[in-house]
Amino acid sequence: MAQKPSIPKGTRDFSPAEMARRNYIFSTIREVFGLYGFQQIETPSMENLSTLMGKYGEEGDKLLFKVLNSGDFLKGVDKEMLAAGDSLHTASAICEKGLRYDLTVPFARFVVMHRNELQMPFKRYQIQPVWRADRPQKGRYREFYQCDADVVGSDSLVNEAELISLINEVMRRLGIRVVIKLNNRKVLAGIAELAGAPDKIVDITVAIDKIDKIGLDKVKEELLERGLTPEAIDKITPVITLSGSNDERLAALEALLSDSETGKKGVEELHEVMDMASRLGLTATLELDVSLARGLNYYTGTIIEVKACDVEIGSITGGGRYDNLTGVFGMPGLSGVGISFGADRIYDVLNALDLYPAEISGAARVMFTNFGTAEALRSMEVMRRLRSAGISAEIFPDAAKMKKQMGRADALGIPYVAIIGETELAEGKITLKNMATGEQLTISEDELVETLKQ
């Protein structure tokens, strides 16, 4: 019983200091979601495995946490399968439920189940944990939060522009300098057509994606290996080495992809999205990047990825447009566009750059010392007044030694200590100590409220 307890690997406890920082991030995102008219939903942590299985590929299925059926779960289970040690099939026989792996599949399930109550276009956001039985490593956890916003039931590119503006606003509020990178799946299809290999869109994109890391020559080698002809590679080289302003890149792309209907449509969409988003007054840099190849088996139009300028870290937000969110649940043709904020990476970026505002500590603004019942009662009356004014306050519950009491305020980062001792009690005053400066003043209740409000 009394062994030292631990938590499952890949999971985390969050201390008050960590929670204050995480709440700051989540409430910033939540507030901006609300400003843009997105509405929150929540779905259960457990979904039926029939909802989850087959939606994330074979690898994904293996990473699902499965929940054991309650009660006598072995009853009626095939004895031979058990005896054979067939874990895969046994799991299906003894588990009906699993923990949600992402927020997209539950959202699709939600839309299908509630389609008659929903107003289309439906703009939802969702901030909840997800679980993956991944090998834990630095920055990768088995339980982590996702923060998703999606608009479904509208093909309009206004949605893309709004989401880009929303990302810009979140990053501006958090103080993170970012580049918002844009691409379009149709442009990638056009490049594959240009190479005469429309079926090789993924091969080509995977190779192009490496250009920053390995350089043009190696990318060309890889394209050869992946079966492109030298002529095809020559044809697409100007596309993958695009430079200049976004307008110059768009113009060049338009010329190069002029024989591909799909490619031209992609360029047009990019043009419209970038134009609208710019009119919304972005503070971040918007950059057309044809090497962007996020979620190719899912996204059908716009692709969005956000990189922090001042920290070496992967994408901190991403998203794109998809054609068919709910087909897998028997409701075809529902298109949409969505983004997902990487809360854990944003947390790392803010830590690395020390961008947290000082006032988010989560500790009370003032701690009252405790010299005994009479003083404590008077302190609690004053605290009542402070709290009515929105000022957080606590009292040291025991009449402990002064040093211990002050030590608490210091350790918790409580900025003020209020002292009501015998003298203050008699005079109806409060002595207020500023913990940062050490300054100490004996003041009235009214003055206390005013000082602490600032």
Place this chain on the structure above:
Amino acid sequence: MAQKPSIPKGTRDFSPAEMARRNYIFSTIREVFGLYGFQQIETPSMENLSTLMGKYGEEGDKLLFKVLNSGDFLKGVDKEMLAAGDSLHTASAICEKGLRYDLTVPFARFVVMHRNELQMPFKRYQIQPVWRADRPQKGRYREFYQCDADVVGSDSLVNEAELISLINEVMRRLGIRVVIKLNNRKVLAGIAELAGAPDKIVDITVAIDKIDKIGLDKVKEELLERGLTPEAIDKITPVITLSGSNDERLAALEALLSDSETGKKGVEELHEVMDMASRLGLTATLELDVSLARGLNYYTGTIIEVKACDVEIGSITGGGRYDNLTGVFGMPGLSGVGISFGADRIYDVLNALDLYPAEISGAARVMFTNFGTAEALRSMEVMRRLRSAGISAEIFPDAAKMKKQMGRADALGIPYVAIIGETELAEGKITLKNMATGEQLTISEDELVETLKQ
């Protein structure tokens, strides 16, 4: 693939309207927790089963959701046990982790693991879902939120008074009229002593607890059945039929329990807590109720229970003082006092009394109509200005029929629609329609901001 999807029984989806109401409750509670100097922590959804098992009694163990080990979980598992269909032992062999059943055991585990980083007294709050494999029924779910606040590492009754004041403030803000009932385990022990049956404290309490439902005579019958002598029952009858004001009840209790040291201590504690709490200016009624028997196998001092005055429903908040939170994890002697808000019941009370403020709908404050690209771009510029002023805004993404666009605002409960058509575009004006009154005004951008701010 295309079968109609569903969710596991006993779990819930929350729609935007439901989330708006839930967020209102949670943020009210969270804000008051903060005002009283409680700091938030979070613990993982999954705990090791070694942490959870044996902490909730035999029944509780059965209600734990167990998570199947990843990978080849049958490897090395005793084949005979499997063949025998021994679900109980097999579960332990194939599951290391379980979903948290409450917030108390994870909190105790947290305190033990982080004891060197924590500042005592430690005042924490925690708002997270818990899971129980209970038979679902009306008002009972398999996944639900708990909202707990605890102070550990202090024996001072100041903590009780603060928590009562905190409950009062939460209920006052939510507009729920409540009675806060108080008892003390030591008083119950004193009553058992008075009856000459200190080992029968639970039997006596269970019987007393029914007095409101079944009346004094039936309670006496039950006490007889539970083995009390007629003389003992006569002795404790005045205690269980206490009436009058709290002060009168306290005085009567003090006299009746004068031979019990424990009983007298309980009366003294009740006196002190009620005195301090009253001095804090409660708006709720505080009521001494010796029939209150919550958590008897856990609480050692103060017992708190909160009942709504205007709705027939069980306790909506409860708590008490305990002696030994962490002994089970090898860290003895840590006492504390805590409360837990029943968020789902509070939700039901607010629904029953229709106490939600109008402004919490969660929908945008204004929707812009869409007449095409030029008008939409201008609308988005105006929206940018509104959002900077903290006013939530959205635009209908497609240039759909006017009726459809207005229908959306109506269905979502968006209070204003802003219209920028050809004329408004030319004149630099906006037509604003108040959806409640039907009133329509053509105004400038500045006037729009002012109107929507109100």
